[in-house]
Amino acid sequence: MSLASDRTKPGAANKPTLYKRIRLDIETRILTGEWPPGHRIPFEHQLMARYRCSRMTVNKALSELAQADLIERRRRAGTFVRRPQHISAVLTIADIRAEITALGRSYSYQLIDCRRRTATSADRARLGVTTAGKVIAIACRHSGDGVPFAVEDRLIDLATVPDAATADFAREPPGSWLLHHVPWTEAEHTISAVVADDRLAKALDIAVGAPCLVIDRYTWRSARTVTAVRLHYPGETHRLVARFKGG
Amino acid sequence: MSLASDRTKPGAANKPTLYKRIRLDIETRILTGEWPPGHRIPFEHQLMARYRCSRMTVNKALSELAQADLIERRRRAGTFVRRPQHISAVLTIADIRAEITALGRSYSYQLIDCRRRTATSADRARLGVTTAGKVIAIACRHSGDGVPFAVEDRLIDLATVPDAATADFAREPPGSWLLHHVPWTEAEHTISAVVADDRLAKALDIAVGAPCLVIDRYTWRSARTVTAVRLHYPGETHRLVARFKGG
DNA sequence: CACGATTATATGTCTAGACATATAAGTCAA
DNA sequence: TTGACTTATATGTCTAGACATATAATCGTG
Structure with missing residues (x-):
């Protein structure tokens, strides 16, 4: 509380700008639980008085918090701390080469199979298209320090x-x-688990029956399917990590 | 191009506000590839002229696009379309009850084991704490329509x-x-795959050796560990879906 | 040519107003 | 009590300016 305004002296070492300080102040109160979910945040005119600034400055801070879903703003009613609606996390699925080199391993890549064909009914179902156009089907493998890291279809x-x-x-x-x-413009990832069959075990150099993590990714560009890819990772060594997203 | 300003007539059916239209216009050009990564977006004063509005209005649109990482703004240089930096997706891990009821199944829950104890060294390692305080260890199971859906430790x-x-x-x-x-304030999810051992197979009512998806979640509240949880899902029936995040 | 000083410029932040709009709350009549 | 109408109010958007600040570009000098 009460670290309000010293910004009237413009020559000071004001590192963070005022609206950012307002935003951080409010964010801190929410995240520490001082202002619990459902709590009504002071009105804009009250914050104007507290920070001795114009409404636009307060509004910018509140707008950004609203965009980040930390607060909810309702006309006439006020601004409220949102309750933790769902536990979500940003899962970063990096380019595999980047992922491997980030681990300090040397990246290598083998093309197993690549063919161009008219879409089979299975292909059409997988891509979500109805007409039988041309497609490219690729199977390949990514390795780190020569050890199979993932196979891609x-x-x-x-x-x-x-x-x-x-x-x-x-x-x-x-x-x-x-x-x-x-x-x-859009992608959908589906994560599941399987056990390795013969082909997969050979490609990943693991035992038949060993667990594998499967990521299916579908990518669209404004309603048109771009690509469908399935990645198999050895499940005991590979981990997908998703961090953050307070709420 | 050239769907510029008709906002000067205020009584019109102007559903989207001007700054939102500016934002959408630019977003569309980026996502369709008309403005590729690295492309310099018109300066604020050019957009002011095009849309016949004040600089603050243009600035609001651009600020939001910058916050969403679609563009990058550099003083004196201008504003540029960011290149697709990494493939990330928002993975929503809902409350399990919500997840099950969303599937139209009836939720039930069984507590398998619950004990309060002084943290063992294994507990301390898992929670990332050094002192041996008290902890609660819980094992339980979530079911949908009576069928095991996930076990929780x-x-x-x-x-x-x-x-x-x-x-x-x-x-x-x-x-x-x-x-x-x-x-x-913070959480970390780790996703991996295992095969079911005896205990897990019995709890999930699946075969020994069947694949399981594992989610480990660690939750902190400003640098203090709140809880560590491991969820096992039957891997062939369960799917984690992560959507969206253009870039 | 290399390098430091200067300048021009695009963005960053802020103000003191304005009108628009959704809606909670109050008022009044059936 | 209930439903329709009115009003007060907090947010939503916008303007036409202002000064601050980082930095690309230019200029000048050794």
């Missing part, structure tokens, strides 16, 4: 990404190529 | 959450109790 819709026809996926992994050539 | 640090000592975890699941009683 990918389908690329050539109707959405015609340039992919000319890409050299023996040289560049398809995920990396797509990341640099195709902007995407 | 949890440790609560009573030094951080003294109130937990008086909670009735036979009646209310600990996750739900904590969600409603303890604000948290």
Whole structure:
């Protein structure tokens, strides 16, 4: 409390700007529990008085907190601390090469299979398209220090990404190529677990029956499917880490 | 292009406000690829002219896009479209009861074991604390329509959450109790895969050797550990879905 | 040419107002 | 009591300015 305004002296070493200090003050009170969920935050005109600033400055602080879902603003009623609505986390699924090099290992990549074909009914179901256009089907493997890290099965819709026809996926992994050539607007990840069958066990160099983490990713570009990819990771060694998101 | 200003007629059916339209216009151009990564966005004064509005209005639109990491703003240089930095997704890990009822199943809950004890060295390692305070160790199971959905192993640090000592975890699941009683500031989720051993197979009513998805969640409240929980899901039926996050 | 000083400029923050709009709360009649 | 109407009020958006600040670009000098 009461670290209010010293900003009237403009020459001071005012590192953080005023609206950021207001935002941090409120955020701190919420996160420490001093202002619990449902609590009504002081009105804008009260904060104006407390911090001796204009309404726009207070409003900027509150707008950012609202955008971050920490507070909820209702006309005429006021501004309220939101209750922890759902536990969500930002799961960063990095480019696999980046993931491996971040672990300090040397990255290598093997193309197992790459073929261009007219979409089979299975392909169409996987990509969520109805017409039988051309697709590229790729199987490849990513390794760190020579140890298999993940195997990838990918389908690329050539109707959405015609340039992919000319890409050299023996040289560049398809995920990396797509990341640099195709902007995407939406993605969905599904995470599940399986046990390794013969083929998977051989590709990952693990025992048959060992657990594997599976990530299915579908990527769209404004309602058009770009690619569908399934990644298999050895489940006992690999971990997906998702951090943060207070609420 | 050129859907600029009709906002000068204030009585019109101007559903979206001007700054939101500016934001959407720019966002659209970025996501469609019309303005690729690295492209310099028109200066604020150019946008002012295009939309016939004041600089603050343009600035509000650009600030929000910058907050969402879609653009990068550099003094004197201008504003630029960010390149797709990393593939991230918001993984929503709902309260398990909510998750089950959302699937249209009836939720039930069984407390398997609940004991209060002085932290063992294993407990201390798991909670990341050095002193041997009191903890509560809980094992329980969540079911949907009577079918096991997940088993939970949890440790609560009573030094951080003294109130937990008086909670009735036979009646209310600990996750739900904590969600409603303890604000948290940080969490870390780790996802991996295992195969079911005897105990797990029995608890989840699946075969020994079947794949299971494991979620470890650690929750802190400003640098103090609140709880550590491990959830096991049957891996072939359960799916974690993470959506969105364009970039 | 290299390097330090100067200048121009785009963004960052802020003000003191204004009108718009949704809505909680109060008022009044059936 | 209930429903319809009115009013007060907090937020939502916007303006036309202002000064601050970081820095790209230019200029000048050794």
